[in-house]
Amino acid sequence: MSTPRETSVVRHLVGRLAPSPTGLLHLGHAHTFLLAWWHLRSRGGAVLLRVEDLDGPRCRSDWVNAALRDLEWLGCDWDGAWTLQSNGIERLRAAVDELGRRGLTYPCTCSRTDVRAALSAPQQGSVEMRYPGTCLGRYESLAQAEESSGRAAALRFRVPPGKVEIDDGFCGRASFDVQEEIGDFVVARRDHSPAYQLAVVVDDAAQGVTEVHRGQDLLSSTARQQHLRCALGLPEPLFFHLPLVVDGSGRRLAKRCDAVSLAELRERGTDPRAIVAWVARSAALDVPARVSTPEVTPLFRLERIPRAAVRVAPGHASLVT
Numbered sequence: 001m002s003t004p005r006e007t008s009v010v011r012h013l014v015g016r017l018a019p020s021p022t023g024l025l026h027l028g029h030a031h032t033f034l035l036a037w038w039h040l041r042s043r044g045g046a047v048l049l050r051v052e053d054l055d056g057p058r059c060r061s062d063w064v065n066a067a068l069r070d071l072e073w074l075g076c077d078w079d080g081a082w083t084l085q086s087n088g089i090e091r092l093r094a095a096v097d098e099l100g101r102r103g104l105t106y107p108c109t110c111s112r113t114d115v116r117a118a119l120s121a122p123q124q125g126s127v128e129m130r131y132p133g134t135c136l137g138r139y140e141s142l143a144q145a146e147e148s149s150g151r152a153a154a155l156r157f158r159v160p161p162g163k164v165e166i167d168d169g170f171c172g173r174a175s176f177d178v179q180e181e182i183g184d185f186v187v188a189r190r191d192h193s194p195a196y197q198l199a200v201v202v203d204d205a206a207q208g209v210t211e212v213h214r215g216q217d218l219l220s221s222t223a224r225q226q227h228l229r230c231a232l233g234l235p236e237p238l239f240f241h242l243p244l245v246v247d248g249s250g251r252r253l254a255k256r257c258d259a260v261s262l263a264e265l266r267e268r269g270t271d272p273r274a275i276v277a278w279v280a281r282s283a284a285l286d287v288p289a290r291v292s293t294p295e296v297t298p299l300f301r302l303e304r305i306p307r308a309a310v311r312v313a314p315g316h317a318s319l320v321t
Helices: 027-041 061-074 085-101 112-118 142-149 196-206 216-232 262-266 272-282 293-300
Strands: 014-017 047-053 105-108 154-159 165-167 173-176 184-189 212-214 237-243
Touching: 014 027, 014 112, 027 047, 027 061, 027 112, 027 237, 027 262, 027 272, 047 105, 061 105, 061 262, 085 154, 085 184, 085 216, 105 142, 105 173, 105 184, 142 216, 154 216, 165 216, 165 237, 173 216, 173 293, 184 196, 184 212, 196 216, 212 216, 262 272, 272 293
Parallel strands: 014 047, 212 237
Antiparallel strands: 105 154, 154 184, 165 173
């Protein structure tokens, strides 16, 4: 595999594929990445590849290499050299520092257990607990927080009140009140590394990304990222939150569960054109049982994609054999 380096590609439309090497990619990733690739390439857009490797020990170099092989196997190419997000760590830390200098962050020593205990009532059905602001105004600095508590401290962004309106290119308009629903969220983790929400905002701006394609489960994250873009004065890309792939019980396919990986399918000798055809047909395209990724490009129309999640049976290998 080639060595990643910082790169930029200047075109009118710029999107990115951004796998995270915290596990092997599966059919859900193939679905999102192929739809994103087709939507960009069918309109003459550029595709960047950024491997988001900031999640500490959960990221592994063999999973980076597997993701690159998976994308190449599916027939997805990209413009310029692929990049590792960690290579731009100083840029991300500078953004964290800027927020701190402007008084927009504060140190937090709370654990998940602390947050759960601080809530007066259980948040049934919530994917993420709302932070109740326990550490707001408690400490004068990060160093003082860690010294007085004996704990490592994260940095939280002070979320202003009110709703954020999202005009999504696939889902339509949506609104989220981040302060009411999530509260102040983390922008630097307890190991002092930049957190996901901040990293993607800064890197998308630095790389000139004009369009972001990802799964619908991340729609609510967009509101948090809009707050950060506003605070940092960064441009806003267009968003397209695409249908998820779910199992027979309606659960999103996940790396930590029993989703069959693309690497396993490759090793079984699966024809990648069968996967491409499956994704194309889920997007309401009339294609044969075996088709290459470039062959689908001129047929692709975003508006034809059904809004419902794509359901697969347990194991789901029969879809692509």
